Amino acid sequence: MPPQTPDAKITTMKQGAELTGLSQAELVSFVETMGEPAYRGRQIFAALQHRRLRSFDEMTDLPKDFRARLSEVARASSLTVESRYLSEDGTRRYLMKTHDGFPVETVFIPEERRDTICFSSQSGCPLQCTFCLTAQLGLLRSLTAGEIVEQIVIALNDAYGAGVKPPRGTNLVGMGAGEPFLNFDSLLQALRVMADAQGLHIVPNRVTISTAGVVPRILELAKASDRPHLAISLAAPTDELRNELMPINKKWPLEQLLSACKEFEKTLKPNERVTFEYVMLAGVNDEDEHARQLANLLNRHGLKAKVNLIPHNPAEPLPYQPSLDQTVDRFKNILESKGIHVYVRRPRGRDIFAACGQLAARQGTPININSIGA
Ligand code: SF4
Numbered sequence: 001m002p003p004q005t006p007d008a009k010i011t012t013m014k015q016g017a018e019l020t021g022l023s024q025a026e027l028v029s030f031v032e033t034m035g036e037p038a039y040r041g042r043q044i045f046a047a048l049q050h051r052r053l054r055s056f057d058e059m060t061d062l063p064k065d066f067r068a069r070l071s072e073v074a075r076a077s078s079l080t081v082e083s084r085y086l087s088e089d090g091t092r093r094y095l096m097k098t099h100d101g102f103p104v105e106t107v108f109i110p111e112e113r114r115d116t117i118c119f120s121s122q123s124g125c126p127l128q129c130t131f132c133l134t135a136q137l138g139l140l141r142s143l144t145a146g147e148i149v150e151q152i153v154i155a156l157n158d159a160y161g162a163g164v165k166p167p168r169g170t171n172l173v174g175m176g177a178g179e180p181f182l183n184f185d186s187l188l189q190a191l192r193v194m195a196d197a198q199g200l201h202i203v204p205n206r207v208t209i210s211t212a213g214v215v216p217r218i219l220e221l222a223k224a225s226d227r228p229h230l231a232i233s234l235a236a237p238t239d240e241l242r243n244e245l246m247p248i249n250k251k252w253p254l255e256q257l258l259s260a261c262k263e264f265e266k267t268l269k270p271n272e273r274v275t276f277e278y279v280m281l282a283g284v285n286d287e288d289e290h291a292r293q294l295a296n297l298l299n300r301h302g303l304k305a306k307v308n309l310i311p312h313n314p315a316e317p318l319p320y321q322p323s324l325d326q327t328v329d330r331f332k333n334i335l336e337s338k339g340i341h342v343y344v345r346r347p348r349g350r351d352i353f354a355a356c357g358q359l360a361a362r363q364g365t366p367i368n369i370n371s372i373g374a
Contacts, residue, residue, distance in 0.1 A: 018075040018099075020048050020153070021145030021186070023193050034073075036066065042198075048076065049199025051163040052153045079104060079150045084158065091348045094154065098123065098147060102140045105177050106151040108159060109348050114169040115159065119151045121187055122178025127212050129246045131235065131279055131312060131320055134177045142183040148190035152200060170202050174209040175231070179248075181214035191228060204228045210277060215252040218260040222267050230264055231275040231308075232257065236285050237293035245285070258301040265303060273306040273341065280323035280331065281312050291331045295338035306341045313347060 019027065028041035040062065047059045054077040056067040070076075078099045085093040092108040102123035109116040124137035152172065160166055172194075174180040180187050187209070194202045207228035211218065221227050236242035242249040249257075261274050268274075278294065280286050298305045309332060312322040323331070332342045 016073065016075060018078040018144065018146035018150070019044060020077065020149045021147070021189055021193060024196060024198065030074075034066075034069065040066065044070075045196075045199060048153075049149075049193065049196065052157050052200075053162060054150075054153065054157075075099065077150060078144070078147050079154060081154060081158075087348070089348055092155070092158065094151075094158075096151070096154070098141075098143070103137075104143065104147065104151065106155055107176065107348075108155040110159070111168075114171050115166060116171045116173060117152050117155045118173045118176050119148060120176035120178050121148060121174055121180040121183045125178045126182065127179050127246070127248050129212060129233070129235070129248075131245060131281060131318060133315055133318060136317075137177075139178075142178070143186060145186045145189035145193065148186060149193055149200070152194065152202070156200075169206065170200075172202055172207040172228075173231075174207070174228070179212055179214065180209050181211045181217035184217050184220070188224075195226070208275070210275075212246055212248045213252050213257045214248070215256050215260045218257075218264055222260075222264040229272070229275070230261070231277055232261060233279075234276045234294075235279050235281075237290050237297050241285060241290075245281075254297065258297065258303065261303060261305075262301050273304050276305050276307045277310055278307055279310045279312050280328055282321040282323045282327070284320060286323040286327050286331055288330065288334060291334035292338070295335050295340050298340060299338060304341075306343065307335055309342060309344045311345070311347050 019030075022030065022045075024042055024045045026041075027045050028038045031041040031044070032038060043061060044059070047053045047061070053059055056062070056071050056076050059067060059076075062070075079096040080099075081094055081096050082103075083095045085095075087093070090110045094106045094108075096104040096106065098104060104123055105120050107118040109118065120143065122142045123140035125132070125134045126139035128135045152170070156166055156170070174187065191204055191207060194200045194207075195204060204226050205228075208231050209221075209228045210231040210233055212233050218230065221230065233246070234242075235245045236249075237254075239249060239253045242254060252260075265274055276298070278285075294307070298307075309328055311328065312320050314321055328344055332344060335342045
């Protein structure tokens with residue numbers, strides 16, 4: 001991953017930014033600028049990332065006067081949970097706010113062998129995918145590394161309690177609100193911090209980042225040594241249709257996008273694949289011809305791709321309906337007959353608007369609300 005710039009981060013931090021997005025080394029540098037020994041920085045890191053504490057008051061292993069000085073120059077947390085929704089299938093959705101009032105959404109999905117946390121990289125999103133509720137907010141602001149890390153801390157604390165080791169592995173998916181590759185530096189910083197074995201210890205191999213197709217960042221990520229898995233939100237097999245559904249395609253059309261994926265693929269281990277997410281919209285992108293076009297597109301680029309067919313989750317005012325089950329099956333069969341690996345994703349948390357494309361500041365929905373917060 002690209003080199004860190006601790007000085008810049010420490011300057012920001014002194015203006016009151018959160019500490020959750022700093023590595024151990026950066027926290028050590030910071031406490032040294034406050035005239036404290038290096039081990040204090042490591043103590044703060046352990047408190048934030050291993051014990052998952054969210055206020056200086058709770059860090060009782062630090063001297064009281066040091067905690068007071070810390071709270072004058074920095075924050076131990078930025079996010080507050082405004083509402084928590086609990087789905088019948090166990091999925092939890094959190095609506096949070098940053099310290100300066102911007103909405104953030106996170107989804108926790110418990111599964112038999114692991115938990116998956118779907119985090120947001122931005123508040124709102126500047127891209128205008130027509131099947132996505134978040135698009136309707138526009139970009140409010142990009143999240144800091146600390147705000148990305150904190151979403152995971154809050155979800156784990158709510159599920160297991162502060163400092164309790166999760167009984168299962170934790171996978172992360174950067175598929176919540178926002179385009180992660182338009183907040184690249186904060187994203188990579190957050191991944192570095194979370195990978196630390198003395199903290200959350202969620203290594204990049206357990207992380208999948210989904211992009212709408214920011215080609216230069218795909219190429220940049222391909223060069224990084226320790227990096228997450230890559231997923232592309234594709235949604236259409238031709239430029240004509242993709243221009244309509246995902247306007248980012250006008251900037252980086254399919255040929256460029258797939259060529260970048262091919263570059264990325266060259267750096268993967270033999271059993272790894274780039275994932276292509278394909279949201280199934282009835283009568284729009286789910287015809288047999290679309291399946292053949294999609295298979296040809298992936299095969300023409302020689303990609304050993306994996307395609308996830310994602311049922312669309314209808315939500316007002318989006319103008320789309322989900323494809324019928326038999327249509328999804330036919331689409332899958334056509335792709336498989338052309339040698340493509342296909343999975344049909346089971347929607348989770350539909351009743352709480354936590355499923356794909358439904359993340360948006362949809363406040364006041366009176367379904368299963370539980371306002372305990374994390
Ligand atoms: S699908 Fe993703 S990239 Fe597209 S508008 Fe929604 S949040 Fe943004």
